[in-house]
Amino acid sequence: MAIRVQAEDFDVGAEYAAFTAGRTSVGGVAMFVGLVRDIAGGEAVSAMTLEHYPGMTERQLEAIEEEARRRWPLDDVLVIHRHGRLEPGDRIVMVATASAHRDAAFESCRFLMDWLKTKAPFWKLEATPDGERWVEAKDSDDAAAARWAE
Amino acid sequence: MAIRVQAEDFDVGAEYAAFTAGRTSVGGVAMFVGLVRDIAGGEAVSAMTLEHYPGMTERQLEAIEEEARRRWPLDDVLVIHRHGRLEPGDRIVMVATASAHRDAAFESCRFLMDWLKTKAPFWKLEATPDGERWVEAKDSDDAAAARWAE
């Protein structure tokens, strides 16, 4: 288990290698990496600043991870989320889940991303040619999270 | 686009890096890595040999990829599948999909894995303490592929 909230970049290959090192009971690893796009809502984005609520962020991510482990048989879970200033192409978030079975790995990885988008206290400020703007929450993210309601 | 069928191992980090290098329109990359487990059906597995049908394998994987690109807006797709003798913990398969949107990345990655399990001509021979045995196809894999029927 690992939850990390950090300003620094991360290395997907190194994280994957550490995540699976020495494991022989894992049948599948599902991963998702979220990146800064250079366009959003039809407008060019030159940079993005991620604000978060230190303390609450870690707390929420830990709760989300616990919930994922309750729902699926997981060998391990990794969540890394960055904050601070990022540019197009930069990595924002990485989620990895390992399980004996691929369905559990896929579903828990998507569950974590969906909940992270609606529960973890992060806010994105985009820099565009018209100035800075706070990204608005999407109904589609709420709908995605609602899929997992028990 | 890349489809590779090979005996050699692959480096997940290097593949991820090459897959995303220089891209600024990708919002999410979904990945799945399948690994050899040391236990299957309750029995210890000391090795696994993957037989395939050269020519048809590449053909089927290309058809599956084309179908995924038809269904989802994808920036890129990577499928690597190994054949030959593997041991517990060894990588078997890697699928990666890149899209502006995370749902498209997640769904197409899972679609590719489900179809690969039911269409690509690979067969697993497991070495167990009781000798070698061919892995039987799972109804659950057929059911998983059936989810995607249009």
Place this chain on the structure above:
Amino acid sequence: MKILYFAWLRSKIGVPTETVDLPAEVATAGDLVEWLKTRSPRHAEALANSKVVKVAVNQEHVPYDHPIAATDEVALFPPVTGG
């Protein structure tokens, strides 16, 4: 009580945090949002649409009818947009 603001709530109100003395009648998260609106025109404008003002008490998301106490850490913020 210490109150934290994030994202555009922070920039509209103009401070990341403030300490307030709550009147006795402010018993819930919803009461607090209403009461904060009376502190200044900036507060009133920032908190005008309660649909987009979320409240966390002691770092947990709470509904507006959640009780609050003077020793709680309370945060107000717009819907989250991470990931």
Place this chain on the structure above:
Amino acid sequence: MKILYFAWLRSKIGVPTETVDLPAEVATAGDLVEWLKTRSPRHAEALANSKVVKVAVNQEHVPYDHPIAATDEVALFPPVTGG
């Protein structure tokens, strides 16, 4: 016609490939499976349960009623188990 066998069909029949001269009445993939059973007791045993004998013609999965021609590359194999 060249026929390829894979996985346990290959090991049960004992050869990875064989070349056969088809009688005129063998017109479909299903006909071929039935006719191959008559070639030897090993063929008969390996092909006994047609539910687990899949056919590809020219590297495409086909149903048993698919027509076959002498120039086709035909492969017989069990349900696939890769990934």
